[in-house]
Amino acid sequence: MDKKLKFEDKIKILEKTIKELENDDINLDSSIEKYTEAMKLIKECDDELKNIEEKVSKIVTVDGTLENFELEK
Amino acid sequence: MNNNKYLTVSAITQYLKSKFDSDEHLRTVFLKGEISNYKSHSSGHLYFSIKDETSKINAIMFSSSARNLTFNPSDGAKVLVVGRISIYEATGNYQIYVDEMIEDGVGNLYLAFEKLKEQLSKEGLFDDKYKKPIPKIPKRVGVITAPTGAAIKDILSTIKRRFPVCEVILFPSLVQGDGAKDDLVKNIKLADNYDLDLLIVGRGGGSIEDLWPFNEEIVARAIFNSKIPIISAVGHEVDYTIADFVSDLRAPTPTGAAEMAVPNIVDLIQYLDNLKIRFNEYMYRKINYNKLLLDTFKNSFILKNPMIMYDNKKQNLDLINERLNNLINNKLDKSRNNLERIIEKLELLNPLSVLKRGYSIIYKDDQVITKTSLIKQNDLLKIKLFKGDIDVVVKEVNNG
Numbered sequence: 001m002d003k004k005l006k007f008e009d010k011i012k013i014l015e016k017t018i019k020e021l022e023n024d025d026i027n028l029d030s031s032i033e034k035y036t037e038a039m040k041l042i043k044e045c046d047d048e049l050k051n052i053e054e055k056v057s058k059i060v061t062v063d064g065t066l067e068n069f070e071l072e073k
Numbered sequence: 074m075n076n077n078k079y080l081t082v083s084a085i086t087q088y089l090k091s092k093f094d095s096d097e098h099l100r101t102v103f104l105k106g107e108i109s110n111y112k113s114h115s116s117g118h119l120y121f122s123i124k125d126e127t128s129k130i131n132a133i134m135f136s137s138s139a140r141n142l143t144f145n146p147s148d149g150a151k152v153l154v155v156g157r158i159s160i161y162e163a164t165g166n167y168q169i170y171v172d173e174m175i176e177d178g179v180g181n182l183y184l185a186f187e188k189l190k191e192q193l194s195k196e197g198l199f200d201d202k203y204k205k206p207i208p209k210i211p212k213r214v215g216v217i218t219a220p221t222g223a224a225i226k227d228i229l230s231t232i233k234r235r236f237p238v239c240e241v242i243l244f245p246s247l248v249q250g251d252g253a254k255d256d257l258v259k260n261i262k263l264a265d266n267y268d269l270d271l272l273i274v275g276r277g278g279g280s281i282e283d284l285w286p287f288n289e290e291i292v293a294r295a296i297f298n299s300k301i302p303i304i305s306a307v308g309h310e311v312d313y314t315i316a317d318f319v320s321d322l323r324a325p326t327p328t329g330a331a332e333m334a335v336p337n338i339v340d341l342i343q344y345l346d347n348l349k350i351r352f353n354e355y356m357y358r359k360i361n362y363n364k365l366l367l368d369t370f371k372n373s374f375i376l377k378n379p380m381i382m383y384d385n386k387k388q389n390l391d392l393i394n395e396r397l398n399n400l401i402n403n404k405l406d407k408s409r410n411n412l413e414r415i416i417e418k419l420e421l422l423n424p425l426s427v428l429k430r431g432y433s434i435i436y437k438d439d440q441v442i443t444k445t446s447l448i449k450q451n452d453l454l455k456i457k458l459f460k461g462d463i464d465v466v467v468k469e470v471n472n473g
Contacts, residue, residue: 008210021355035356042349055240
């Protein structure tokens, strides 16, 4: 699968695939193929959600560069 | 007497009502005056009059509109209302059906708001066809608001709680007072350069004057022209600004904007899990079905009793065998009969049976002698009789 696919696109592909599988009569070989592909995508999504560390908020400064932003306590 | 020229009361009332309703000046009326005879019905509808020094008009505000009131109306209150004027047929009274009502005093701002709203609406800036879809799972969200205060705090904490993998980029902006509108415009344009999935533009609650920059035309146009989908989040739930109408999605509060902007990661993980379960269940069903199919084949009568396939053939074979045997036997019988007949015939031809009748055969050196030229005097001959034989010497040959 394309590494540049957005998360949302992956979800869309997954939704399309499960619909295809559930609605169309697909032979065993290609359904196993689709299933394997889907499991790979799900794992990628899962990893994206679970393994990426929390993002730090940034603030745009006067000169347009980004700095870390902390709320004043 | 001819009654035909006399109208019924309903007919004339309906006629007048249709006159009112077709007059476009009466469809949207901006009216200012003072409330009197104020009554709030238990249904939630409000009944009152609006009057000035010399005139009075009955007014009704249905609960659906009254729900959006930002103040408690009372007799004597000076108000600005927007509504349509029509006739209530049951009483024949004309009255104003109030859609919006605010306290006068901020009246000028309100009129400016309504004017701009109508103008931009006519231009199509609020049309649904221009609304950009809000991404469901943004990875990079821009926020244009003040760097201090409740709004940014609410937005950041909400996004962090719901979807911590999302990056937030704050464009610190003035959100009230002079310069706020220009600052907002500058930041909305600037945000286009930061590869954002989504932009939240807003501020916390405040007076109508505080929120005013979000009612400015240049801000509205900047929002309209932004390439990034924008969620507006200005003030509290009841506050509607021009920015809210023109943005791609309106959030009731900054917290609400953050909730609309990002999914809840827990829901998302759950959703993924559900997808996974669906895939697994599908695969399980598919394999199970195929297994069942295979079992059905395996258990089919023929495969379970393969010899059945041969039984028929075996029987056929037996049949053929039997027929062959019969044929051969017949043939044999026939041949045997023939042979017997031939033997009988041969019997008749047997020379021994001739000898029986007194004839004899003369051999010379195992050659049968049938004429005298074959022998000469003194040859040794053998004469074969029916029983026994005689060796003789030729005494004399007489040629016949």
